Amino acid sequence: MADKCIWNVQNLDCAACAATIEENLGKVDGVKRARVDYAKKQIHVQSTEDRDDAFFQSLIAEAKRVEPALKVSTQPYKEKQTFSLMMIRIAFSALFFALAFFLEIPWLFIPSYLIAGYPVLIKAGTNLLHGKVFDENFLMSIATLGALAIRETGEATAVMLLYLVGEFFQDLAVQKSRNAVMEVLDLRADEARIISEGKLEMVASESVAVGSVIRVLAGEKIPLDGVIIRGSSTLNMQSLTGESLPQNAEKGETVLSGSVNLTGVIDIRTTRAYGDSTATKILRLVEESSSKKAHSEQFITTFARYYTPFVVFFAVALAIIPSLITGTWETWIYRSLVFLVVSCPCALVISVPLSYFAGIGKSASNGILVKGGNYLEALSTIDTMVFDKTGTLTHGSFSLERMIPTGKSDLDEPYLEKLAASLERQSNHPLARAFDTLASPFEASNIQEIAGKGISALIDGKQVVAGNAALFAYKAIPLSLPNEEEGTIHLAVDDVHAASFVLKDTLRADAKQLINSLRSLGVRQLFMLSGDKEQHAKAIAAELGLDGYHAGLLPDQKQEHLAEIEKTNPHLAYVGDGMNDAPSLAASRVGIAMGSKASDAAIESADIVILSEELSKLEKLVMISKGTSRIVKQNIAFALGVKAVVLVLGALGYASMALAVFADTGVTIIAVFNALRILLIRLSR
Numbered sequence: 001m002a003d004k005c006i007w008n009v010q011n012l013d014c015a016a017c018a019a020t021i022e023e024n025l026g027k028v029d030g031v032k033r034a035r036v037d038y039a040k041k042q043i044h045v046q047s048t049e050d051r052d053d054a055f056f057q058s059l060i061a062e063a064k065r066v067e068p069a070l071k072v073s074t075q076p077y078k079e080k081q082t083f084s085l086m087m088i089r090i091a092f093s094a095l096f097f098a099l100a101f102f103l104e105i106p107w108l109f110i111p112s113y114l115i116a117g118y119p120v121l122i123k124a125g126t127n128l129l130h131g132k133v134f135d136e137n138f139l140m141s142i143a144t145l146g147a148l149a150i151r152e153t154g155e156a157t158a159v160m161l162l163y164l165v166g167e168f169f170q171d172l173a174v175q176k177s178r179n180a181v182m183e184v185l186d187l188r189a190d191e192a193r194i195i196s197e198g199k200l201e202m203v204a205s206e207s208v209a210v211g212s213v214i215r216v217l218a219g220e221k222i223p224l225d226g227v228i229i230r231g232s233s234t235l236n237m238q239s240l241t242g243e244s245l246p247q248n249a250e251k252g253e254t255v256l257s258g259s260v261n262l263t264g265v266i267d268i269r270t271t272r273a274y275g276d277s278t279a280t281k282i283l284r285l286v287e288e289s290s291s292k293k294a295h296s297e298q299f300i301t302t303f304a305r306y307y308t309p310f311v312v313f314f315a316v317a318l319a320i321i322p323s324l325i326t327g328t329w330e331t332w333i334y335r336s337l338v339f340l341v342v343s344c345p346c347a348l349v350i351s352v353p354l355s356y357f358a359g360i361g362k363s364a365s366n367g368i369l370v371k372g373g374n375y376l377e378a379l380s381t382i383d384t385m386v387f388d389k390t391g392t393l394t395h396g397s398f399s400l401e402r403m404i405p406t407g408k409s410d411l412d413e414p415y416l417e418k419l420a421a422s423l424e425r426q427s428n429h430p431l432a433r434a435f436d437t438l439a440s441p442f443e444a445s446n447i448q449e450i451a452g453k454g455i456s457a458l459i460d461g462k463q464v465v466a467g468n469a470a471l472f473a474y475k476a477i478p479l480s481l482p483n484e485e486e487g488t489i490h491l492a493v494d495d496v497h498a499a500s501f502v503l504k505d506t507l508r509a510d511a512k513q514l515i516n517s518l519r520s521l522g523v524r525q526l527f528m529l530s531g532d533k534e535q536h537a538k539a540i541a542a543e544l545g546l547d548g549y550h551a552g553l554l555p556d557q558k559q560e561h562l563a564e565i566e567k568t569n570p571h572l573a574y575v576g577d578g579m580n581d582a583p584s585l586a587a588s589r590v591g592i593a594m595g596s597k598a599s600d601a602a603i604e605s606a607d608i609v610i611l612s613e614e615l616s617k618l619e620k621l622v623m624i625s626k627g628t629s630r631i632v633k634q635n636i637a638f639a640l641g642v643k644a645v646v647l648v649l650g651a652l653g654y655a656s657m658a659l660a661v662f663a664d665t666g667v668t669i670i671a672v673f674n675a676l677r678i679l680l681i682r683l684s685r
Helices: 017-025 053-066 077-101 104-130 138-151 153-186 279-292 294-326 329-342 348-367 373-380 387-392 413-424 432-433 469-476 511-520 532-543 554-566 578-587 599-607 618-653 657-680
Strands: 001-010 031-037 044-049 071-073 190-198 197-205 215-216 227-229 234-235 248-249 266-270 368-370 384-387 392-403 446-450 454-459 462-467 488-493 496-508 524-531 549-552 573-578 588-595 608-610
Touching: 001 053, 017 053, 031 279, 044 053, 044 190, 044 373, 053 071, 053 153, 053 234, 077 104, 104 153, 104 197, 138 657, 153 294, 153 657, 197 279, 197 387, 197 454, 215 549, 227 248, 248 368, 248 469, 294 329, 294 373, 329 392, 348 373, 348 618, 348 657, 368 373, 373 618, 384 387, 384 554, 384 578, 387 496, 387 524, 387 532, 392 432, 392 511, 413 432, 413 488, 413 496, 446 524, 446 588, 469 488, 496 532, 511 524, 511 532, 511 618, 524 532, 524 554, 532 549, 554 578, 573 578, 578 588, 578 599, 588 618, 618 657
Parallel strands: 384 524, 384 573, 524 549, 573 588, 588 608
Antiparallel strands: 001 044, 001 071, 031 044, 190 197, 190 215, 215 266, 227 266, 234 248, 368 608, 392 496, 446 454, 454 462, 462 488, 488 496
């Protein structure tokens, strides 16, 4: 019993057929999700509940009803053997073709034709028996058999041979594109060195239990997430975060699978199973991202469904109607056959999904997880971006901006700073960390911390109190500075308000650069939503030059304000990191969880997850999305343009069969390599 299954397939040679299989499987009762990965030649199915083998076998039968020649296995097929067989067929077919052409022996074209085209003819015949007509095999068979019928033997053979050569390079290009993306995401270590009863043993990473101790040597990938319990090292985390600068890792620190151990030997106590580790999750997200198709992909699939039958009927009309008028049957049949060869929309159906997959892979190599091509496409049209403040545009950790003495105490400022620092050392509150840079020479005793208000203690013989206005009211200590700013801590010594410390949530160093870069990339409107007080939010918005802000918001109020902004700015993305951002991330057109410390709720709700704290990653993400969209549009325009021209030339008698093959497989190869160009996009500006 299982609720999901993955099959590797062979003989899935038509991308439009793959889309049809995916659509049909998705309609079967009990199927929650079906996905056909044409590039990887895989079928993924998830059922609504655990199902037996008979259920999944029925799905295979349904897939074969669409593509009768389909071969299905849970084991991967050896692609090298497939490519080797194709090369042998190309070589022998080309040999017979050359002999027939140069020795002028016409019958030698026939073995060349059969060697190159027998799989196409067999598939076309099998499909016809199953009622399947409008696919590439049918088009090629009718076109070449028609050419043989009108005694264009050499041309029919040339078409089938060129088609075989084109298919070989097309499959090779698709596979190399896929491999290029997956090499970028080569994160997982299949084996782990486990320490058990003082002995080292190499085992499969997926068999390592949570809480086990593993040893990772210098130069090896960390196989599972965990905490260092012995040793220290320097880690290369570029595959995870895109950050090329190595990071030091000490005992007690958390390390992530997929990181490369550069220097020392470290022992790690695992905290997650292999299936839940960071590297596995990243790869799973990238793999599953193809299930969320961009609008361009959906359009191309629908387009192909209607385009091919239309062209076939037009070709039939082109063969019959002019022939009845002119009587030159061979001329118009030849032109209609050229028309048929051109008609297959493979260039679009293959290259568009591959472009988005390459864009997702490029993002992942920069530490950015995009959960679907639809989000990458949507981001390319974004003209408005809304930010959370704390932890996104700011560090989320406060620093001491200035001290304001009240003049009510005769103690000097350096002494007051030492008292405050000595007291705040005793507190676990995040605001207390702002005093860590100050000297704290005194010991504190009789420490009392009042949740939500502050702390008091006996220090250097004095009763010292530090906290907010609520604490002073609770202690009945008069405030000399009633106008409290965001992040202000008041200090009292022996019941006298001696000073106030103004703390500031510091702006990220690259925040201003990000805002300028986003504007140059076409993001016209930039807003901020914050739970902080008006005064602080206003200062941050002014410093960054934002177009607007809203302060003092609860999570549900953030979502409400986001909805209001979206009414006038529908092409909107929201960027946040905290649990309180989850509703807004889920509600926005594109939700982006920012930072390695983003909450689980934010990551779950977001459509895109940036794994590092660098705001420049957001700029890179927008550049990748726009680059991907640009290449997709290029492929669509190029493929449709070439096909339109050759279709017209074919109808007018100016296009040969060879040119028609180029308009089909040649254009596909060019479009596939153009899709691969996304991996070469330079992200430095």
